[in-house]
Amino acid sequence: MPAKRIKILYISRTSKFTGAENILLDIVKYIDKKAFHPVVVLPDSKGLFYEKLIQSGIDTIIVKMPFLRVTYNPFLILWFAVSIIAENIAFLFIIIRLRADIITCHTIQEAFYLSIPAKLLRKKLIICFKNILNKKWKKYIRAKFAGLFADKIIAVSKKASKDFTDFNTERVNKAKVEVVYDCLDYGEYVKNICQKPLDKFFKKKNGDFVIVNIGNITELKGQVLLVKSVAKEKLKDKNIRVILIGDIYDSKDLIYREKIIEMIKANNLEDKVFLAGYQENVRGILKSTDAIVHCPIIDDALPRVVLEGFASRNIVIATKVGGIPEMITDGYDGFLVEVSSDAIADKIYYVYKNRYNLKKIKENALKTLINKFSLKKQINDLEILYKHIN
Template structure:
């Protein structure tokens, strides 16, 4: 009888963890596959195109751990979703499931509804600091009630290990890899219409995490003659219901009089068109970004990457070779890194080529699949 695996994932967009899930599924070709997700979105189209045999289930009652639940109304809604999911989960697990795969800690509640006999894998794409009691509890639950916890970076692994040192053997480091079909499509829109040096921040509009305001502060420090030689693109959208964050970004752009230097482009499914036309990728994360896919994507497209020294970013960028690393709150350093590429445009190609070489050596999808299969072999 064919083994079966059920994947659980919180979002159906095509940001970092969503893309990695599509790659993970490839390692279960011989399994009967089901993907359970909370809402419809572009990820489902991508997954169905790659894996026609997969069963897609949109479960609006999938219990998700999120900050918005930390209100009386949010807690009530979460409890209702638990009750409804418990009833609906019987059909998901009725024929016995070999593997239950939780992609991100947000889906952690599912652990308590699946069969004890199933192999439970939690793939952790986030860093929940153990300084917070609730975060530490979630980290402990993930380790204690699963069979294996996949960590996408050394930073993720260190954080989890500090939550429950006695079970460190369950922690498995598998750094991500990505794949792109770098092919120009006829009729593809040119989103970046300028002859200036083009810098791009690609990711959700979420200044408290992804650093859009932090980057604007750095741009504002550029000498005017330098600023006029570059243009900055913020590519991404807010989480539904958090549009006020976009308003904050626009407000700061107007305050600094940067409307002629900064362009915001909503989420683009055809993201390779953006990368291909950028000159430099900026990842100014101000939180512990575990292993941002945007760094790998920039390297794939032979672009230098400027990133903050947080989370897993230092594991990806080689300082002064494939890009620059700045301290989390060092606006001056970020501004000077940007200025360097504007003043030394010939260096952009050299940095980008070294980044591409590093990508090919460590971060291709083929290298990821090797790491993944070797790492999971003792559990499957």
């Protein structure tokens, strides 16, 4: 008689398809289905993530989940509290009905919705630390909550793990925290990839050096820093084009998007910097570009875009924050810079001037991807962890 499969609920608070959802899709697609039964829980069926899960044959259910945010409005705080209680009651019956063995939450918000039923039903709860919070009090609350309710903390980088270990005892840290890097399947990534012309953004000329920035349009991602860099005198007269790929995630980011547009106009960069919005076929675009500049202004735990840069043979320039130094060895497989428009401009200028002599950097980047960030390794590490805690 075959062994019972371990049923795992993966909770995602969005059906949009960004880097985190891309990684989760890889996990549920390639995990050993003979040993595990993955089920993904989404708040709605409106986004591309839902479509891709259904196309991949992954069991997916819809459970409405309110989007929580920091507020000092007492009425909103009360509404959040009532919503969290209601969600915990709803998930109590869902967990019972689905007979889940393990529940994995990709943010602390998701854990708020089901931590109590997980405890009551003695189900194993995993909380992933996929981002690095920017306020000490937020770090403290998340770490203490996770320490109390989670059976395991999966941190996507050593830097991200410090958001937990800095606020808990050594005994708790040793028992609960494990670093498992998010990875990328290189073979699958390059399979059937077609170069996508850049004509919809601009008419590319011979000698153009094309930089791409990928990420939600939000202040923390630092797109303004990149625009400032390209506006510097040393770059302004060079045939450098920049494509900003990504859309706003929250309505509050509309102001930031307008700030980018105003800065482009103020520096006469309309023919150099292009806001492309959300693009589904990023792989095809990256086949036509020369470099990725990823410039978050605060800690970024482990950005997938760096791995996509390695896979697409783009030179990667990234700010030296969060878990990025765990991904890039400066001068070996990419370049690290300080959070400064001058530093970014200097490195762009260096790569631009030496672009035909950086083949070794690209080769090393591919080695790093295959040896350190292979999806096979991530899946294997997760399967061992799931079997161990179950």
